Amino acid sequence: MSIVIATTSPGFGRHGRVRELLEETGWTIIRCTDNEVPDGGLSKHIENADFLVPGLLPVNAATIAHAPKLRAVLKHGVGTDNIDIPACTAKGYPVTNTPGANSNAVAELAVGMMFAMARNIASGHMSVVSGGWDRQPGTEISGKVLGIVGLGNIGKLLAKKAIALNMAVVATDLYPDRAFVAEHGIEILELEQLLARSDYVSLHVFGGTGNTALIDAEKLGLMKPGACLLNLARGEVVDNDALANALSEGRLRGAAIDAFVTEPPDVSHPLFALPNVVFTPHSGADSLEAFENVGLMVIRDIQDFIAGRRPAHVLNPEVFTR
Template sequence: MAVIVTTSPGFGKHGRVPDLIAEHGWELVRCNDTSLPDGGLSAHIGRADVLVVGLIGVNAETLKGADRLKGVIKHGVGTDNIDIPACSAAGLPVMNTPGANANAVAELAVGFMFSLARNMATSHASVIAGKWERQVGTELSGKVLGIVGLGNIGRRLALAARGLGMKVVASDPYADRDFAAAHEVEILPLDDLLERSDYVSLHIFGGAENAGLINAGKLALMKPTACLLNLARGEVVDLDAVVAALDAGTLGGVGIDAYTSEPPDISHPVFHHPRAVFMPHSGADTLESVENVGLMVVEDIETLLAGGRPARCLNGGELG
């Protein structure tokens, strides 16, 4: 019996995926104990034929004793918590599931915009507190959405925003120019995008390259009524600078779905600001998205267990 070890809370729970796992006869071992730094992975990695990764990182130390392991698969898109060179040195292919959750994340970005535009969080709190405080909001139609990172998610968001009557600009050195031209998306340098946008939505990878990308200097470029949405990685945004801008009235609002540590330390003042809205890193958490991601993972597991190399292998030419 093949043993599939996962640190992803959602893998194997939704749609057709549980039945497929059962039909294959795989043993699924979950390592999601939040009281342990590795979720309990070290106790089971020696039995694993395939490792399906959630938010708990994988590095050379993690892979010690993984004698049966045939590959590492991210249950999602971002692989910044997987040490791909370490996997390559161990001869392990690394896969992810690009595009499978793009629509879900894009829709949450739209949800953040509606929530901030119509003061949904504070209005909800007011009603259930027995008050009746009607607030005048704004419409999305006619506003400018700046998308930082025009990949799978960014392109889906651009289409949704255009359908709402928004003007869309984007910043991405690798942008699909044909897509941008076909859908009237103007490609701009980041600073120009920040100056022009009413909403800025982040859809880029984390890591050292983008750490602190949105800092006090960048926030100062934004309109005082503009809102920032982080659906990327926590380290991309300087939260101290965000709070300072909110308090100074130079930033209109913020919606956050990604944090440097998860769950985050809610003693930070951003978590108590009335113009901030939060989600628990659940941009990809729709039934449709989780099933799509799971089906792609199952496909790659099948290939690995049959001795093949999945087509989505990220380090195909670099294996040791």
């Protein structure tokens, strides 16, 4: 009988070698990506699924309550804050993710966002296409200080790119890679010190309760006048009400946001009326190369499960000792 894979990730299996490899396996792929229903339509198919490959939609106890065949939950990406891992563990389902597979894509978008804010690219585009010719002088990112909050896979790649652009890099991380920091001349600071020193602050931390409103009104007040904030982490990491106030009052030069609490976001929020904010639709990881990398890792993990092997990135290994 064919292996059945239910996925709520729109990008899974659609790019590069992944499409061909999935066809070769003969697995049945059920796409639960209907935007008109809260779970993408997964509830109609979960009972037949051997494996669940979620994207950004939540996976909780209710999601997997009626999944008698399910063998594992494999995140199509890195962040698992939308997956209730304890609930999966209680049911005996291993949870995996794909660390590093899309890190370069996110780091490159962060660099692009810095250039967009520094050189007024979005407003310049709108000026030209509307028949205007508003030549606003920008700034150069060379010589500026980039503060990276979260020096993991993405943060490290971003640091190397920024250094190549002649930026100074400071970072904060609970468990920094000391060898990497020493090799690249990165200064490790407390968050408050980083905010006070940086011209650009780029967020690359996990979402969830511990990081909710990590950047709030108080933290925004510590940032340098004219600094810019980038959120390529999760929407809840930044208090957007406080950010809108800081921007509208001219205390910050700009912001770039790729992640939102609710997606798509409510564009009636004051933040969306500000001209000095760049928005992208949670597309930091959305490069063809990243989709291929992530998809290949998911396929490899499924093949491991089928063969009775333990994949490399199981986040709840205790399920194997029950």
